Amino acid sequence: MTATRVLVLNSGSSSVKYQLLDMRDHSRLAVGLVERIGERTSHLTHTRLGEERATRERGGPIADHGAALEAVAEELAADGLGLDSPDLAAIGHRVVHGGMFFTEPTVVDESVLTEIERLIPVAPLHNPANLTGIRTALGLRPDLPQVAVFDTAFHTTMPEHAARYAIDGRIADRYRVRRYGFHGTSHAYVSRATAELLGRAPEDVNVIVLHLGNGASASAVRGGVCVDTSMGLTPLEGLVMGTRSGDMDPAVIFHLRRVGGMSMDEIDTLLNKRSGLFGLCGDNDMREIQRRIDAGDAQAKLAFDVYVHRLRKYIGAYCAVLGRVDAVVFTAGVGENAAAVRRAAIEGLELFGLAVDEERNAVRSGEARLISPDSARVAVAVVPTDEEMEIATQTYALVANGTALEDHS
Numbered sequence: 219m220t221a222t223r224v225l226v227l228n229s230g231s232s233s234v235k236y237q238l239l240d241m242r243d244h245s246r247l248a249v250g251l252v253e254r255i256g257e258r259t260s261h262l263t264h265t266r267l268g269e270e271r272a273t274r275e276r277g278g279p280i281a282d283h284g285a286a287l288e289a290v291a292e293e294l295a296a297d298g299l300g301l302d303s304p305d306l307a308a309i310g311h312r313v314v315h316g317g318m319f320f321t322e323p324t325v326v327d328e329s330v331l332t333e334i335e336r337l338i339p340v341a342p343l344h345n346p347a348n349l350t351g352i353r354t355a356l357g358l359r360p361d362l363p364q365v366a367v368f369d370t371a372f373h374t375t376m377p378e379h380a381a382r383y384a385i386d387g388r389i390a391d392r393y394r395v396r397r398y399g400f401h402g403t404s405h406a407y408v409s410r411a412t413a414e415l416l417g418r419a420p421e422d423v424n425v426i427v428l429h430l431g432n433g434a435s436a437s438a439v440r441g442g443v444c445v446d447t448s449m450g451l452t453p454l455e456g457l458v459m460g461t462r463s464g465d466m467d468p469a470v471i472f473h474l475r476r477v478g479g480m481s482m483d484e485i486d487t488l489l490n491k492r493s494g495l496f497g498l499c500g501d502n503d504m505r506e507i508q509r510r511i512d513a514g515d516a517q518a519k520l521a522f523d524v525y526v527h528r529l530r531k532y533i534g535a536y537c538a539v540l541g542r543v544d545a546v547v548f549t550a551g552v553g554e555n556a557a558a559v560r561r562a563a564i565e566g567l568e569l570f571g572l573a574v575d576e577e578r579n580a581v582r583s584g585e586a587r588l589i590s591p592d593s594a595r596v597a598v599a600v601v602p603t604d605e606e607m608e609i610a611t612q613t614y615a616l617v618a619n620g621t622a623l624e625d626h627s
């Protein structure tokens with residue numbers, strides 16, 4: 219019997235998210251999350267899906283990623299879905315930074331691990347955790363193909379004029395300073411799903427994807443190929459996010475260093491963890507911000523307005539980048555749920571052929587859907603993202619064609 223299951227692992231600095239999928243019918247068999255790894259209050263939530271749906275939780279310390287993955291393996295085994303199952307075809311790992319080197323999902327071997335390690339200076343928070351996850355999984359199932367799926371890969375098609383910063387080229391090359399972009403699996407999945415929603419081939423449609431979660435990024439996708447994206451060397455550039463500033467005059471950093479006397483680490487923390495919506499109003503959750511706006515809170519309203527203003531600038535910019543736009547699509551936590559953000563982002567853009575139908579926009583649904591009026595020249599859509607499904611699909615496509623399986627047999 220052919221193995222058709224893929225375990226997707228998303229290892230963060232102190233957490234591991236996982237999903238077990240069956241690629242025969244794209245069903246999810248189990249999902250779970252290990253949080254606060256390395257703390258005394260670690261917590262694992264595991265849900266078996268399907269007819270015998272059940273959720274189990276465990277508390278108590280989980281010392282490191284190794285212990286976390288072993289706990290995940292135990293939970294899966296308790297449901298008869300263990301890592302030793304012959305049905306398991308591969309493990310797919312989310313890896314945040316693949317630099318310019320990784321343009322495709324890649325079966326992991328020693329040289330791949332070395333290259334991911336070499337990219338740690340440009341992704342100091344993410345790549346070490348991703349590596350630990352891969353190494354631990356290799357320890358548990360050394361015989362199984364492990365596939366790295368990179369957040370940056372979808373954006374490696376960006377032309378040089380979009381990827382280059384206008385700085386000394388020799389310095390940029392020496393330190394690998396360029397725009398890489400992130401959330402690539404989401405932009406890939408959502409741009410394809412949008413073409414499907416429009417009943418057209420991905421090669422035939424130009425889409426602006428707005429991935430608005432706690433992290434947020436926009437991308438311009440021409441005929442299924444990314445031509446620009448808002449995040450850069452790191453995920454700090456671009457849109458206003460939950461806790462990241464997004465675009466800013468880089469001289470703000472010199473100013474805070476020289477005049478404010480702040481250390482580089484303090485500025486790094488300020489811009490990545492204490493800025494964005496949180497910096498502007500003390501909350502990074504759009505639900506809370508909307509509640510405060512409804513209660514007449516001026517600070518929350520300003521945060522919302524700054525967020526939307528930046529978003530509109532990117533929509534305009536990407537209309538110019540693409541020339542012809544077939545769809546603008548909202549996704550991720552804010553994009554899928556916050557009708558007020560969608561309305562404010564599109565309002566008054568009739569000149570660009572963009573409009574939102576109030577009734578359609580107000581509908582709450584987990585389905586991909588159009589929110590523009592039938593008469594609109596450009597479709598406006600909401601398409602729920604599914605990064606785990608995309609990672610599983612890319613992983614399975616790689617191992618099911620035989621090469622990876624042969625390598626590891």
Ligand code: AMP
Pocket residue numbers: 430431432433460502503504505550551552555556
């Ligand atoms: P994500 O990173 O995609 O999981 O998105 C998380 C963010 O989505 C949260 O921080 C909230 O700001 C936002 N969000 C989630 N649910 C809602 C909702 N019902 N309405 C508005 N914003 C939401």
